[in-house]
Amino acid sequence: MFSVREFRPIFAAHVLSILGSVFAEVALAVLVFRQTGSALLTSLIFALTFLPYALSGVLLSGISDRYPARRVLVACDLLSAACVAVMAVPGTPLAVLFVLRITVSMLSPLFTGTRAASLADILDGDLYILGRSLVRIVSQTSQIVGFGIGGLVLVWLSPRGALCVTTGTFLLSALLLRFGTVDRPARRSGTGALMRESIASAGELLAHPRIRALLLMWWVPPTFFAVAEGVAVPFADAAGAGTLGFGVFLAAMPVGTVASEVLAGTLLGPAARDRIAVPLAAVSLLPMAAFAMRPPLPVAIVLLLCTGLCAAYALGMDKWFVDEVPEDKRGQAMSLMGAGIMTLQGMGMATGGAVAELAPPYVVICGGGMVGTVSVLGVLRSVRRTRTGVMSPA
Structure with a gap:
């Protein structure tokens, strides 16, 4: 993968974006708590990582295919950098901080969907699958060590100083993408209202039985995985564990995910990875x-x-999805997929936390596993039943 010249700057930009996002979340949480002393308002900073995804994934995802990918990626980075730079200005009102946080969150699915579609243009065949896996591994690893690094940064820097570092990571990412990638034309042309076109195209994707089944396969398992994360604090507390035990409990699933993708990517060929997909799910x-x-x-x-x-x-x-979606809808499909994952993960966390007010945490996690297994088996039936041809381009 790294022998492909364009992949190197895209991967480096991804790492910088992940670091920037982690620094921003930690710094904003500390900043809001110091200003307000409110645990609720502080938790909203993390909730706002998830909530705007659904809106952006439906209303703005058409941008991914309607404009050249490099232009979209660079614009997202520059807009994110501008928002974070304003956050770092002393005296920025709390309401403005939240509006800017929402704006950055709405840009995220557009950026990740466009980047995912671009990888299919840059990496051929199995290299694309391995490249996508590597991007996910970096994202999962950020859950394991990223917030610790963010907390360490705040030992030396003030929250606003950390936000300045975040601004720099977004700007550097924009430079890498602008000068390290090829300026390819847009996948499709469009002259109508962008939001209306995005909604219509999203409807077309969801109306296609095979693509809908694959999207649900991307969305359903993470929804229930997140239930365990949503009750991690009360479970660790009930187990008599301290902060270390809580941290290890929260990191266990991402560690397994990273190990799984590394082993499958290095030890198994494409055919074997296809065969294990349904049983593992x-x-x-x-x-x-x-x-x-x-x-x-x-x-x-x-x-x-x-x-x-x-x-x-x-x-x-990954292979089934990229094979099924037509090229002129690939960016939107990737944006829609990412938006659904993040939105439903947020809902899973919130639901788990709400149910834990009424039931012990271990019961909540067990219930999530049982209901989730039944749901996944239903989705897998649709995935098997819809093994048909590729969706026709518009």
Whole structure:
């Protein structure tokens, strides 16, 4: 992959974007808490990472295919840098901080969808699948170590200083993409109202049985995975664990996910990754159902690690999805897919936390595993039943 010249700047820009996002979230959370002392307002900073995704994924996703990819990616980075730069200005009102945070979050699915579609133009065949896997590995790794790095940065810098660093990461990412990638033409032309066209095109994608089934396969498992993350604090507290135990519990699933994708990408060929996709997806939530036994913290960590180890099904899914979606809708499909994942993850976390007000955390995780397994099996039936031809371009 790294022998492909264009992939190197795209990968470096991805790392910078991830670091910038982590620094921004940590710095804003600290900044808002210092200004207000409110845990609720502070938690909204993290919630706003998820909530705008659905709106942006439907209303703006058409931009990905209607304009040249390089232009879209650079514009997203520059707009994000401008928003964060204003956040860093001393005296910026709290309401403005939240509006700017929403704006950056709405740009994120457009950026990630456009980048994912661009990888299919740059990497051929199995290299595309491995490239997508590597991008996911970096994202998962950021969950394991990113917030620790962000907290460490705040030892030396003020929250506003960290926001200035974030501005720099977005600007550097824009430079890498502007001068390190080829300026390819837009995938499709359009003269109508952008939002109306985006909504119509999203409807076309969802109306196609095969694409809808694959989108649901991307969306449903992470929704239930997030239930465990949503009750991580009360579960660790009930287990008598300190902050270290909570951190290890929260990191277990991402660690398993990274290990799974690395092993599948390096040890298995394309055909084998295709064969294991459905079985792994089918059993991916069963370890969470095993929380019915009320496991102690070490066993609970192993169970979540096992859930993460099933994540290699995504490599097979990547191939099926890019093969099925027509090229002129690829950017929008990727944006829609990412928006759905993030939105439903946020809903899964919130639902898990709400149910944990009424039931013990281990019961909530078990319920998420059981309901999730039934849901995934239903989606997998649709995935198998819809193995048909590619959607016709508009």
